[in-house]
Amino acid sequence: MKINHVKKVLLVAVVLGVLVSFAGCDLAMGDAITEEGASRSMNVANDDEVSVKQSNKQKTFTATVNLYQDYEHVVTLDMGNSNHHKTVEETLYSYQYGPFGGPIQSDWDLLDGKNVVMSNGTNYNLDPVTGEIAGSNHSEISIVDENGEVILTFDANGVLSGSLLGADITMNWVAKQNDLKIKARGKVTGTFVWAVFNYETMALEYILPNGTFTLTGTYN
Secondary structure (H helix, E strand, O other): OHHHHHHHHHHHHHHHHHHHHHHHHHHHHHHHHHHHHHHHHHHHHHHHHHHHHHHHOOEEEEEEEEEEEOHHHOEEEEOOOOOEEEEEEEEEEOOOEOOEOOOOEEOOOOOOOOEEEEEEEEEEEEOOOOOEEEEEEEEEEEEEOOOOOEEEEEEEEEEEEEEOOEEEEEEEEEEOOOOOOOOEEEEEEEEEEEEEEEOOOOEEEEEEEEEEEEEEEEEO
8 A cells, every 4th residue: 555655656746747847848938939039029120220220321422513694684782982792683504505504413313414593692802903802602502404493402601712713612501491301411612703814915804704513412
């Protein structure tokens, strides 16, 4: 009888041991599955974050264009009895006009092949003897497509310095609110020329005012 009792006790112990062993395996497997799920969730979250960062990443670009002045429609005010002047109306174009103008050349597809209409407001000093010019400038730069529609406009502010033989213009610009929801900013530089020196007459000879501008910046 005692032997049978001992066998029963041993059998119960073995069964309990097996059950505990299975329970331990289940818990371990459950932990592994949970860790794997958390790892997958983390990877998905990281992928989403990378995707958002890539979509918000700014792209750089460069664009060049030659502009000429509509010299027949320039309104300039003389500010008292001095060399100080203020241009309140001036428009530059890139539409081909003989050797002047030409479409934008750019690695940004939105700008490449388009035209420019630039409206200026300039506050400057001009020395009538030397032709030296210096001052501040505000521009509204409109990008025009092949249908004549304005697709993007930049606000630019900066300075000009030099002479009528060539004045360097440097401005910072930012894209205005637009239907394309494009955010862009950068710099525009160029040299604008109003006259050339005639060595036969030893005097300035006025030409169609024009200049080549380089637009650099970022967009997204």
